[in-house]
Amino acid sequence: GAGVSQSPRYKVAKRGQDVALRCDPISGHVSLFWYQQALGQGPEFLTYFQNEAQLDKSGLPSDRFFAERPEGSVSTLKIQRTQQEDSAVYLCASSGLMNTEAFFGQGTRLTVV
Amino acid sequence: GENVEQHPSTLSVQEGDSAVIKCTYSDSASNYFPWYKQELGKRPQLIIDIRSNVGEKKDQRIAVTLNKTAKHFSLHITETQPEDSAVYFCAEAGYSTLTFGKGTMLLVSP
Numbered sequence: 001g002a003g004v005s006q007s008p009r010y011k012v013a014k015r016g017q018d019v020a021l022r023c024d025p026i027s028g029h030v031s032l033f034w035y036q037q038a039l040g041q042g043p044e045f046l047t048y049f050q051n052e053a054q055l056d057k058s059g060l061p062s063d064r065f066f067a068e069r070p071e072g073s074v075s076t077l078k079i080q081r082t083q084q085e086d087s088a089v090y091l092c093a094s095s096g097l098m099n100t101e102a103f104f105g106q107g108t109r110l111t112v113v
Numbered sequence: 114g115e116n117v118e119q120h121p122s123t124l125s126v127q128e129g130d131s132a133v134i135k136c137t138y139s140d141s142a143s144n145y146f147p148w149y150k151q152e153l154g155k156r157p158q159l160i161i162d163i164r165s166n167v168g169e170k171k172d173q174r175i176a177v178t179l180n181k182t183a184k185h186f187s188l189h190i191t192e193t194q195p196e197d198s199a200v201y202f203c204a205e206a207g208y209s210t211l212t213f214g215k216g217t218m219l220l221v222s223p
Binding site: 033035040041042043044045048050055056058059091093098099101102103104105106107 | 119144145147155156157158159162164202206208209210211212213214215216
């Protein structure tokens with residue numbers, strides 16, 4: 001089937017606006033990760049789901065960031081009251097069994113103006 | 114996640130030379146060590162991975178070595194080609210998170 005799909009590919013938000021980023025993982029993949037990648041940097045871990053359970057959210061930078069995966073498949077990363085420092089590419093990855101290859105989506109490039 | 118230190122941040126080589134990128138980690142529970150290649154504007158893609166019960170793994174021109182005692186692992190690319198130019202990320206995983214290094218930009222000059 002298809003790989004990991006993210007939408008939208010690009011999002012421009014005015015400062016203070018709320019945004020929602022969607023990730024469709026590979027069907028059947030148990031693990032789902034969200035990362036934030038600033039220009040020229042490595043992916044910074046945000047949060048991890050195993051099925052619908054959010055097992056680790058230690059990387060979320062503030063309480064303005066919220067992620068969910070209610071049915072254990074599609075996930076949404078929501079950012080409230082966006083700030084300029086939130087501008088980055090947000091990458092989603094999924095994998096089957098623990099510690100197997102993680103497949104990345106194309107990412108959503110968020111620009112906050 | 115735990116820290117992963119990656120060196121160097123940039124690496125320039127001539128076509129045909131070898132390239133080596135090194136990473137260190139701190140979590141002794143880490144047992145999975147993948148390497149990803151990211152071309153400009155594209156998603157990271159797995160190129161090779163190694164588990165903690167193996168010391169070395171090779172796939173054509175690419176090899177990875179792991180020293181669990183010293184908590185470091187390395188990526189070796191032999192006979193580099195211009196199409197190897199990209200940013201390479203090491204990563205480590207234990208029980209949950211997959212943590213990435215900051216990346217190495219590899220430039221292979223013809």
